[in-house]
Amino acid sequence: MTDRATSVAVRPEYDPLADPDWQEPEQPRRRLSWTRLGLLILVLGAIGAGGTFEVIHLRNTAGPTAKSWAVPYVDVTLTPTFQFQDPTANPANDVALGFVVADPDKPCTPSWGGSYSLDEAASSLELDRRIDQLRQAGGDITLSLGGLNNKELAVACTDQARLTDSYRQLVKRYDVKTLDLDIEGTALADQASLGRRVEAVATVQKERAKSGKPLTVWLTLPVAPSGLTDDGVAAVRGMLEGDVDLRGVNVMTMDFNSGDAHPKMLSLSTSALNGTHKQISDLYLRLGQKLTSPQVWSRIGATPMIGQNDVDAERFTLEDAQGLAKFAVDNGLGRVSMWSLNRDASCRGTFQNVVVHANTCSGVEQDALAFSKVFAGLPGKAAGSGTHDAVDIPNQATTVDDPKVSPYPIWRMTAMYIGGYKVVWHGVVYEAKWANSGVDPSAAPATGTQSAWSVIGPVSPVEKAPKPTPAVTTVTKLWKPDNLYSRGDRVLFNGLPYEARWTTKDDSPSTEFPIDADDPWKPLFNVPGEPSTN
Incomplete structure (x- = not known):
């Protein structure tokens, strides 16, 4: 990726092709007419050409088996x-956090x-605390590795054991249930890194399953209107x-570069998804697994770049x-993401057209968050979603x-807080959205208004006072x-430097931040939580 209604699940009917023990019952013998014989030859030819007939048959099975899961990306x-x-x-329940890459020096x-x-x-960035807060509210994260910029761990790290340990460290630290591997650019053709990544992920996935904490893995790839590239x-x-x-x-489903003066992004996207469906169906069939069409759709996700794409002519609209x-609900698409929540607002100070x-x-x-609200209505949840290690949220009362x-x-x-200032109140960390005074961070705002404070997350019992x-x-005086x-x-007062703003006597420097x-005394020090004024 560049730096750039409700559905009811339908239980599919029994599919004999998915049952390895199924045998066709003996039928009375019939004579083959020339017409039937010709049809049989065509069928056998289609099967020999890569399973096309099998795919066509599977596409005509029951309706969606999955409820589409919305998981927008956050940069x-x-x-x-x-x-x-x-x-x-953020109207979304779950988010995909990107991107984890290799340290440039390590x-x-x-x-x-x-x-x-x-x-x-x-x-x-208060990242761990914010993840805890999201989970306490019933949401969860997907951890996304890679992206177009920088080097993904498997590309940069050639030591298989250390690479595997890095993945293991990430999954454990963030208690990850879903891993998203974003492979694009030159990384997609790097055979050595692809092999290292597969081995590392397979190892960690098996370890998690053995410990009773299964790890779901998604592969995120570029796509053309016809489907995945050969490398994909x-x-x-x-x-x-x-x-x-x-x-x-x-x-x-973005940056198609189709060459059209006025490309229809929805049509290009659905074409890409249908092409991917055929490829995934055929791939599983070649590997010995007969999947129904709904089963294949449940294994496919779509990620558009909302609004203006990197290609000038391409704009993914709210209507798209x-x-x-x-399309996702009708077909039972397994996942819908978007790039990105950071972008889900109009640009300010720009000119029309x-x-x-x-x-x-x-x-x-x-409108702000308009795209997020469209996809937030999708009815699905992450596979394997469930509880995490407990994080205590205090009784604020x-x-x-x-x-x-x-x-x-x-x-x-009585304090005056500028935008970005962080405070603790009743065991929770808050951050001021704008300058305010006398506004209780824990109080619900009046109807139709916004709170002056953002909830960051709970205070951990192992934390210490700010230095x-x-x-x-x-x-020195x-x-x-x-x-x-x-x-x-x-x-100096309590070991901290101050400077007199005006003539003063008997007024001790304040230690209330x-x-x-x-x-009368200006602090000559910075307090944790105080935004930089540079």
Whole structure:
């Protein structure tokens, strides 16, 4: 990927072709006419040509067997941070978090976008806390590895044991139930990395199954209007032959570059999906598995790029989204994603009819989260969805915050908070959406209004009080109550540097954060949770 209604499941009728013990009952002998003989020759020829007749027969079986599952992508490292755990910012229940890639300096070490280690993502992006919060609200994450930019772990890491351990580390740390392997660009033709990836994923998947924590695996691949590329088909086959229990193939229905002046994105997308269906049907048949048409559809996903695509002429509209959602429900498509939640809003300050390529807006006219709301209506859930290791969410009515174990300042009624400031209140971390004062983060907003605070997630019992970071280290004089201080004088108080804003005496520097602008002492240090003013 570039940096760029309800359905009722229908139980399929018994399919004898799916039963290895089924035998056709003996029929009375008939004489073959020349017409029947010719038809038989055509049938046998079709089977010998790669199972085409079998596929045609299977396509005429019962209706959908799966309820389509909506799992939009979130670009984790993109600024501003998308608060996927906040239901007011994200209508989706589940999200696919991308992208985990190799650390640029340590090829066998996983990183987020090549910019954050796993620990740095936890501290700087609050990623672990936000995942906990999403799960407590009934949602879950899919962990996406790869993407178009940077190097995926299997490409960068040539040590099989260390590669397998990296996958194992990721799955364990985030308690992953669904893994998404996004393979595109040159990685799709890199045979060595494809082999390493298959072996690593198969090993971890078997380990998880043995421990009672099954791991679902999706393969995300580029697609043309006719279906998967030859390299894409080979990648799917390699997974299946390498003993990976593959849940499905998610195709990126975007950037078709069809050459049309006014391409119809829905038609191109459904054409690509139908082409993929034929290829997957044939592939499974060649590997000895006879799947019905609905069973094949349940193993296919679609991921459009909402709004403006990277190809100037291609725009995936809200009408296209509605059409794709209907197609998914009608056919029992296993999964529908989109790139991305970060982009699900109109671009600001742009001119009409100007092509806009952006990571944080769609480039088309729309209401905020309009695409997300279309796909959020899909009725399915992730395969294997269930409980995770418990994360305690405190009873906010009775929780008293302890400064010794609160990672950010405790919220105060009288303090003025700027946008981006993080606080702890009744055992939960919140972040200010905009400047506010006196607004209880835990209080429900009035009808028709938004809260001034985003819920980030619960405070862990092993966390500690924030340690301010001094911006200067040359201050040595201790504050004394009897001294008269002039504007600009600097002192140390509780080991932290302050500077007098005006003449003051007997007023001790404040230790309640954030320090008010009308306090006589300006802090010369940064407090965790305080947004950078640079």
